[in-house]
Each structure stands twice: as structure tokens, then as C-alpha cells.
Amino acid sequence: MKYLLSLLLIWELTLLDLHRINTRRNYYPPPLARFFQNKLSARFTLMRQTIFSYIRPDAF
Amino acid sequence: MPSKIKKLIAVFLLGLLLRVWNLSGNPAGVYVDEAHLGYTAYSLLHTGKDSYGKSWPVMTKLFGSYSAALYSYMTVLPVGLLGLNIFTTRLLSAVSGSLLVLVAGIGFGPFAGLVVAVSPVFVFFSRAAFEANLALTLLIIGWVLFSRSRLNLSVLFLSLSAYAYHAEKLLTPVILAFFLWHHRPARKFVLQACLIFILTQLPLWIVSFKPAVNQRFSELAFTGSPRVVVLTFVRNYLGYLSPDNLFSRPDPDIQRSFPEISVFYWWMIIPAIMGLASKKPKLIFLTIFLSIIPGAITKDYFSTIRVLPAFMGMAVFISYGLKSLFIRWPVPVVIIIIFSLLGLYSNLILLKFERSSVWGYQYRQLAEFVGSHPNENLIIDNSRQKPLLILLAFYNRWPPSLLQSRYSASWLADYYSHPEFSSDVDIKNISIRPIDWKNDATRSAFLIGDKLAISPDQISEHHLRSVAWFADLAGDPRLQILQTGY
Numbered sequence: 001m002k003y004l005l006s007l008l009l010i011w012e013l014t015l016l017d018l019h020r021i022n023t024r025r026n027y028y029p030p031p032l033a034r035f036f037q038n039k040l041s042a043r044f045t046l047m048r049q050t051i052f053s054y055i056r057p058d059a060f
Numbered sequence: 061m062p063s064k065i066k067k068l069i070a071v072f073l074l075g076l077l078l079r080v081w082n083l084s085g086n087p088a089g090v091y092v093d094e095a096h097l098g099y100t101a102y103s104l105l106h107t108g109k110d111s112y113g114k115s116w117p118v119m120t121k122l123f124g125s126y127s128a129a130l131y132s133y134m135t136v137l138p139v140g141l142l143g144l145n146i147f148t149t150r151l152l153s154a155v156s157g158s159l160l161v162l163v164a165g166i167g168f169g170p171f172a173g174l175v176v177a178v179s180p181v182f183v184f185f186s187r188a189a190f191e192a193n194l195a196l197t198l199l200i201i202g203w204v205l206f207s208r209s210r211l212n213l214s215v216l217f218l219s220l221s222a223y224a225y226h227a228e229k230l231l232t233p234v235i236l237a238f239f240l241w242h243h244r245p246a247r248k249f250v251l252q253a254c255l256i257f258i259l260t261q262l263p264l265w266i267v268s269f270k271p272a273v274n275q276r277f278s279e280l281a282f283t284g285s286p287r288v289v290v291l292t293f294v295r296n297y298l299g300y301l302s303p304d305n306l307f308s309r310p311d312p313d314i315q316r317s318f319p320e321i322s323v324f325y326w327w328m329i330i331p332a333i334m335g336l337a338s339k340k341p342k343l344i345f346l347t348i349f350l351s352i353i354p355g356a357i358t359k360d361y362f363s364t365i366r367v368l369p370a371f372m373g374m375a376v377f378i379s380y381g382l383k384s385l386f387i388r389w390p391v392p393v394v395i396i397i398i399f400s401l402l403g404l405y406s407n408l409i410l411l412k413f414e415r416s417s418v419w420g421y422q423y424r425q426l427a428e429f430v431g432s433h434p435n436e437n438l439i440i441d442n443s444r445q446k447p448l449l450i451l452l453a454f455y456n457r458w459p460p461s462l463l464q465s466r467y468s469a470s471w472l473a474d475y476y477s478h479p480e481f482s483s484d485v486d487i488k489n490i491s492i493r494p495i496d497w498k499n500d501a502t503r504s505a506f507l508i509g510d511k512l513a514i515s516p517d518q519i520s521e522h523h524l525r526s527v528a529w530f531a532d533l534a535g536d537p538r539l540q541i542l543q544t545g546y
Contacts (some may be wrong), residue, residue, distance in 0.1 A: 027413040027534075028406075036406040048326050051306030058298035 075161030075177030089421035098149030113464035125276030156188025167204035194224035330379025427455030441509030
């Protein structure tokens with residue numbers, strides 16, 4: 001099970017708009033760009049949105 | 061120095077830093093509503109009238125509606141001292157947002173101050189000229205003064221908050237009634253408070269009952285069969301209590317939110333639940349439930365600006381839970397707050413670049429172009445941005461008399477009965493209106509518009525010469541300037 005979850009996580013991490021991340025890096029001061037715009041942080045935002053979308057009392 | 065005061069000073073300084081850092085550059089540009097507030101202050105300072113020529117108005121005409129005037133009156137001081145610019149227009153909001161941190165800390169404890177200092181919603185609305193932010197601070201000051209038994213002062217601040225934003229006009233009488241109900245045995249005080257409130261609210265009520273003043277509300281309120289109205293209201297109302305909207309998704313209006321963070325940080329759902337489970341102060345619950353009503357009766361699905369007092373109530377509950385968490389696990393709490401501040405910094409960067417066109421960065425460059433071409437015919441297409449005149453007047457600091465001269469004495473005599481708004485304007489050497497290709501392309505002029513207003517085919521067909529492109533901060537071209545061949 002844990003291997004399956006690890007594979008799922010790795011797969012999920014590839015599902016990103018790399019072009020968008022790359023463009024966004026240009027906004028930051030160069031040393032900070034990699035820290036704030038990377039696959040993990042972008043994926044975390046998407047994961048957070050998916051999980052919270054299940055908690056919507058107004059969705060009727 | 062007592063430790064509570066040290067904590068209050070620390071959270072106040074943190075809140076101040078997050079609000080005033082790069083205040084004039086982020087959000088980049090200035091929104092039309094901000095330009096209206098700043099320019100009205102400038103106009104009041106120099107002429108004692110707003111940009112329409114109305115002397116000392118109770119409410120000011122804002123394009124097709126009327127807006128509260130208190131923000132502009134209080135901005136007269138910074139504009140008078142430092143001149144009209146983005147910083148002085150936003151300063152009052154940043155200061156009142158920072159004061160809110162202090163007042164929340166005094167009234168509900170340093171953790172409440174901390175939550176208000178770092179929460180995205182309070183930081184965001186303090187970084188631009190929003191009357192709602194000023195109204196919220198005045199309302200909370202009134203509330204805290206009431207809890208400290210400074211009753212007359214409390215009534216004055218509550219009354220002032222109604223002059224700062226529409227939602228508070230509905231909210232303050234109910235909150236005051238709740239306060240007075242608690243003091244009903246002290247009849248003398250109750251009568252005195254009612255008298256102060258009625259006397260100070262009278263000018264606002266007189267103006268508010270004019271149908272034109274409520275035009276905006278008629279536009280925003282949803283209509284339909286009673287069943288549809290009830291269901292929409294319930295759905296909207298629950299939307300403001302949805303964890304998804306509060307902790308994950310930003311406000312759908314991209315001019316009123318950070319790109320990737322919501323009202324509060326995602327992890328704040330944990331202290332919020334803990335806080336709700338631990339304490340149940342009636343007044344905070346009442347404020348939350350009442351404050352949502354002005355937002356829920358409008359068509360917009362989730363409009364954070366209309367329900368700021370509700371978020372203040374929620375921040376207090378979050379602070380109760382956060383305090384419990386901090387007592388048990390201080391290090392993880394500090395680490396997650398530091399990570400949240402890094403997330404906030406990241407969102408400030410994204411806001412500055414990705415939302416610069418929403419905040420009208422390109423019109424700043426356009427205003428400079430207009431200022432440097434006083435004698436040429438300038439035709440500016442206004443299909444996408446209707447109230448362009450106020451942006452040009454704001455950036456170029458046009459004399460208020462120039463704008464005021466467009467309105468007659470008879471029009472001003474009936475100032476509060478004019479909800480109509482015409483965005484097409486001829487002023488100085490400038491025509492703000494859709495381009496009339498048949499006439500405009502055959503005379504000497506500069507044509508200004510975006511890609512939709514002026515297509516490549518039209519450029520080649522009319523032999524237009526490209527003079528400049530104004531891009532937003534993300535590098536996308538937004539406005540083009542073309543010269544006719546005559």
C-alpha cells in the first residue's frame with residue numbers, strides 16, 4: 001500500500017504546469033525563486049484546494 | 061514593561077510592517093475606487109467640494125452610485141501634508157489596519173492581535189484604499205470601548221463606522237441595540253446613548269433614504285420568486301461559513317484577493333474549531349451572523365469586503381484555539397506562523413506581478429503619456445475601463461475645478477438624485493469614448509486602446525503608426541498607442 005501511495009505521490013508531482021512555474025519564478029528575486037516556486041509548493045496548493053473542496057456547506 | 065504590553069507592541073509592529081512595506085508599489089497601480097477616494101480628498105482640500113462640485117458631501121457620487129465619504133475626509137490630512145499620490149491615498153487604510161491589530165490585541169488578547177496581524181484578509185484590505193477597512197476598525201474600537209465601559213465614546217465610534225461603509229450602516233444599529241439591552245436598567249445612559257446615536261446618524265439617514273443613493277443596492281440585490289430568493293440567500297449565507305471559502309479558496313473577485321491564499325491560512329481551521337468548541341461569547345456569534353447578512357443579500361457569491369466584521373469575529377475564535385495550541389506545542393505553532401508569513405510574502409509577489417493589470421498599472425503609464433502630450437488630440441477607448449477620467453485626474457493632479465466645471469448649479473442642487481453615469485468624456489485635448497473609425501482615423505490624433513479595441517487589421521487598413529505599448533508588470537502588453545497618418 002505504501003509503495004502504491006508513494007507512486008501516486010510521485011505521479012501527482014508530475015501533473016504540473018511547468019511553464020507556469022517557470023514564468024512565475026521570474027517575478028521573485030533570483031535566490032528566492034526556487035524556494036517559492038517549485039513543484040512541491042505548487043502541488044501542495046492544488047492538494048489543499050482539492051481537500052477543502054469537499055467541505056462546502058453551500059454546495060446544494 | 062508588563063509582558064502583555066510587550067506582546068501587543070510586537071504584534072502591532074509585525075502588523076504595521078506587513079501593511080506599509082512597499083505600500084505604493086504593491087498592489088501595482090491604483091484601482092478606480094481608490095483614485096476616486098484620493099482625488100476627492102485632494103478636491104476637498106483645495107476647494108471644499110468633491111470632484112463633482114458638491115460642498116462637504118455626506119456621501120460622494122462614485123460613478124453610478126454613492127459611496128461613504130469618511131475615508132476621503134480623513135485622507136485630506138495625508139494628502140495635504142505629502143501631496144496626492146498612491147501612498148497618501150492608501151495610508152489611512154494601512155494605519156487603520158495596523159490600529160485594528162492593536163485594538164484586537166487590547167480587546168481580545170495578544171493572540172487575537174497576532175491573528176489579525178498575519179491573516180491574509182486583513183493584510184490585503186489594509187494594503188489598498190478600502191473604506192470597509194476603516195469602517196471595521198472604527199466598529200471594533202467602538203466595541204472595545206464599550207467593553208471598557210467608555211459608553212458615550214463607544215456610541216460615537218459605532219456611529220462613525222456607519223459613515224465609512226454601507227454594510228456598517230445596517231450593522232451598527234443592531235450591535236448598539238444589543239449593547240443597550242445589556243444596560244437596560246441604566247435608563248439614563250440608554251437614553252443618552254440613543255440620543256447621541258440618532259443625532260450623529262441623522263445626516264446619513266436623511267441622505268440614505270434618497271432612492272438614487274440606494275441604486276447600487278438595487279443593482280446588487282438578487283431578485284426572483286420567493287423560493288429562489290430564499291434558496292439563494294441560504295446558499296450565499298452558507299458560502300460565507302464554508303471552510304473552503306474561509307481557509308482555501310481566494311475571493312472570486314481577483315481585485316479583492318491574493319492569488320493563492322484565502323481569508324485565513326489553511327491550517328487556521330484547526331484553531332478555529334478548537335476556539336468554537338471552547339468559548340461561546342454571545343456578542344461575537346451575533347456579530348458573525350449579522351455581519352454576513354449584507355454579503356448574503358447580494359448577487360455576488362462570496363464577497364469578502366462586505367463581511368469583514370464577520371471575519372473579525374472568526375479571528376477571535378481562531379485566537380482562542382491558537383492560544384491553547386501554543387500552550388501545548390509552542391515550537392510547531394511558531395514554525396507554522398513563520399511558514400505562513402513566507403507564503404504571504406510569496407503571494408505579495410504574485411499579487412504585484414500577476415494582478416498588476418487588474419489594478420490598472422497600465423493606466424499609470426497612460427496618464428504619464430497624457431501629461432506629456434498636452435496639445436495633441438488623444439482618443440482613448442474606454443470599452444474595458446469605464447471610469448478612466450478619474451485615473452487621469454488622479455495621476456496628473458488635475459485642478460479639481462476642471463472636473464467640477466462639468467456640472468451645473470441645477471445639477472448640484474439635486475446632487476443625491478443622480479445615479480446615472482456617463483463614461484464618455486471630452487476634456488482638454490482628450491476624448492474618452494469608443495473609437496469612431498470613420499472620423500477618428502482621418503484626422504491628426506493618437507488612438508489609444510487595448511488589443512480588442514484596435515486590431516492588427518484596423519492598424520494596416522488605416523495606416524496607423526505604432527508609437528508605444530504599455531505592458532503590465534508580468535510583461536503582457538495591455539494598451540497600445542497609435543498615431544494616424546494625418
